[in-house]
Amino acid sequence: MSWFQKIKGPLARVGDKKVRIPEGLWIKCEGCKEIVYKKEVERRSNVCPKCNYHFRISARERIAQLMDQGTFEEMDSGLAALDPLNFNDSMRYPDRIKAAMKKTGLKEAVICGQGELEGVPLELCVFEFDFMGGSMASVVGEKVTRAIERSLEKTRSLVIVHCSGGARMQEGMFSLMQMAKTSAALARLSKAGVPYVSVLTNPTTGGVTASIAMLGDVIMAEPGALIGFAGPRVIEQTIRQSLPEGFQRTEFLLEHGMLDMVVERKNMKNTICQVLQMLA
């Protein structure tokens, strides 16, 4: 028999009393690392209210932000990838495609179609980064080329919103050749005097930058987007030194004369409209 008797039961564990916060009500901003109220972020078209960081948005959301309600008509949505190289990888290419389809609900990394922006009719292509990093292969190249050709045929302005890591490895040289294919189509559009506005969002790199993205009559970019030819890691490995702050960001490109303007998301629709009304 012990000298002292336990008269109280064990203390209640702290966890039991914890106030439960519904999942996903608050999010951490990737720019300023602050915790921000998700609804507030969403109200500002997915821009951080504290630091103006532009969160990445899906292609569908972008279309909803840019197009007048109910005017967008998607085209060529039936195009899907094949595996021309029978690409050997830790995961089979067709399986990667299937996973990306499941994740995004899309068949490929770009949505193309026609619609109206403040009443201005146009052809719109929007890259979806969540579909294999928005990479360009046969389907993306074909869909974009068809959009350019429709634009040419109907003398209707073209807007492409980029968000891509570049050419897709899994289709090898078929992917690389899409750069030439889309650029050649843009050359025809340019000769015909149809305006093309290129919008660069975070990130726009590699083969997409080195073809369609840099060929706009007017090139706009969202603040703070990574834009370049080679990725920052590749450059660091090549020159063996760390890169300066802000290197390859929108503001850096503006400073070096590679962009026409930096446009915040909330002004994007208006700015495109303004430009197109004066060009088209």
Added chain:
Amino acid sequence: MAAQPIDFEKPILEMETKIEELQQVSRAQGVDLTAEVKRLQKKAKRLRRDIFAKLNRWEQTLLARHPERPYAEDYIKLMMTDFVELHGDRLFGDDHAVIGGLARFEGKPVVVIGQQKGRSTKQKIYRNFGMPHPEGYRKALRLMKMAEKFNRPVITFIDTPGAYPGLGAEERGQAEAIARNLKEMATLTVPLISVVIGEGGSGGALGLGVGNRVLMLQYSVYSVIMPEGCASILYRDSGLAAQAAESLKLAAKDLKEYELIDEIVKEPPGGAHRNHQMAASILRRVIRRHLAELICFSPQELIKQREQKFRNFGQYMET
């Protein structure tokens, strides 16, 4: 000429040395070894044929990068006359990784442009390992526009690991320089023939490669990404480059099969580095044939042919 043989070349080279030794002995001592030499030569030929028939894609990549392989400058010297090199992009500087100028091909003036690698360490650095900066692409475009103005055909030699990924290159718009070349080449009013003579490294290669005809030397490679880069992304290990090379299907033979290039240009036995003269003379004949065809096209037909050719690239299904 076999300064640094690749592993699979070694048995062939060993046998060749043996044959040479035998010939020397025979000469020095007056012994008749003709029969033996002939037998060995036959054997060496068979060995080389067997080895080269079974080259995998990684071995072919190594051949494409062989330091003794003829470079753009060598081809210009061997198959053209009166080469006048022209320098600079008139905007920023002169890129030593790209050479270009006027020359006579079969007696007729052409504009020739090529990515240039170096052989000695000093030369390699001077040529930036054949990796152009934006100035290189802009110089190339300036020369193509000159060709257009004076109605001269353009011949480009592609041989680069890729466009240079560096600070200055990004600052001065590497992406813009390549993009502009793709667009401008598409509407060039003169015949444009592009030949991959060694390494065709991604966008950096394509920046000179939107030709009416795109040819590849037998052991050259052309890829969306170099095998080392692909391996480090896919397998997180650049040492698995050989595996990546197989996946990427970057050999001339693959690209011809996919109909992404027009023709494979044969190389001398053992590869172009074994006989520069012969490699150049085979290539000269092929270019001459294509040029003779293209010369008959009107400017409009040339643009249309180029556009349609690139328009058809891509494999997909439609539902």
